[in-house]
Structures are given as structure tokens and as C-alpha cells.
Amino acid sequence: MTKENETILETSNVKLWYGKKEALHGIDLDFPKKGITALIGPSGSGKSTYLRALNRMHDLEDNVTVTGSFNFMGQDIYAPTMDTVELRKQIGMVFQQPNPFPFSIYDNVAFGLRLSGVKDKAVLDKAVEESLKAASIWDEVKDVLGKSALGLSGGQQQRVSIARVLATQPKLLLLDEPTSALDPVSAHNIEDTLLELRDKYAMIIVTHSLSQASRISDRTAFFMNGDLVEVGDTRKIFINPKKQETADYISGRFG
């Protein structure tokens, strides 16, 4: 099997500058087609900066320079011809704050498909139902699909945000601290949802919670000061890391 059959995304020598400040110093990191990779590390280590580079979120900011290679299933993410709207359908993002649009639950989930020109009600109905089921929130909202998503709890809003991303059939999900704004029960529900999705999707999650990383991720990458210190099987990183910095961070000696 070639490497491309096993990996969904290969990044190498990724550097990123905010103005003149170099925030990423040459990250080499690949991701398998299925399963969860957690990005951990102290505040300011570059986890979110790296994550946001993967679906070109930095294009929306001034004064950011990105270099390096980003091979997403044979496509160069930073190719000048890349359609970033299409890219973000394939590489969807879930943010720290649940961010439903001020529309009905149904319209939130159907949003991306309608943007792609899908008008057939039966197709939309099916996609909305399947996405809400996959995000483990169908039973809670199936009778109120016409109501505003803003009326839901934070945890429910976050699962609707996940459903909205899933509706466009992404290959890779980026999750930037998706539970840190939620109460513990809602956070636990999101973790369960991600575990349900891990056999179908590649997911990359930035988390400050080491216990969350150890509970849900298959692989863990440890970032520090804009460098990738080490990446490997989560159990190995937590039980027997190769690098002293990783061991110090895992054991709570800093960060």
C-alpha cells in the first residue's frame, strides 16, 4: 500500500509568520484516513495556528505568511487554483464556541448543501436527518427542526455545528477545543459523538485537556514553542514518551 492510500493529509516543513514573527518553525506531520489525532501543548505553542493552516483559515487574516507542503489526498491545499469554499467542505472545522447561524436547526444543517446548489427537498431532508443522527442529536431535535438553533443549549448547539459540518460530507474534521466552552456533561456528549465518528472520518482535535486527549485520541502530537516535539500512538505518548519535554508536560511539570 502506498503512503497516499493510508494517509489523508501529509504536511511537511510548515512554517507560518504573523507579520515578522515566526509562529511555526517547520512542522512535519501526517494524518491517517481514519481516527482522531490530538494536538496538545502549552498555551502559545502553535496548535491552533497549525490547525487553522490546514483549511486555509489564515487566508482571512492580514499579514500571515504560510510556507511548506500540504498534500491533501493528492491535492495541494495552497495551490493558487484551489477553491477554498470547496476545500472547507472537504476539511470542515468546528470551533471552540458553538456557532450556529441565526436560522432554524434544519436550515443550519442544510446550509452547506444549499450553498452547493442542492434544492431537492427529499435530498436535503435525508442529509439533515443523517447528519443530525451522526452528530448524536437527532432524537433531541427531530420534532423542533423548524425552531431557531439559537434556542438550544450550548452543548446541543455544538452538536448542531458538528452536524452542519458533516452535511457537506467532509473527509477531515478539524476541531479547535470543541468542548472547552461547554459544561462537563455536554463535553462528555461531544466526546461520545467524536468516538462514534472516529471509524468514518479523520479528525484532528486541539485540546487543553490531557485527559480528553487520552480518552478519545488514537494519536497525539505534542507541540512546544512552534515546534512539533513528538507524535505517536496516544498510549505511548502518555505512558512512555521519547522526549523529556513531552514527559514533563504530560506529568504536569509545566504548561
Ligand SMILES: Nc1ncnc2c1ncn2[C@@H]1O[C@H](COP(=O)(O)OP(=O)(O)OP(=O)(O)O)[C@@H](O)[C@H]1O
Ligand atoms: N493573530 C495573531 N497575530 C499574531 N500572533 C498570533 C496570532 N495568533 C496567534 N499568535 C501567536 O502565535 C503563537 C502560537 O499561538 P497559537 O494560538 O497557535 O497557540 P496555541 O498552542 O493554540 O495556544 P492556546 O492553547 O493558548 O490556544 C503564540 O505566540 C501567539 O501569541
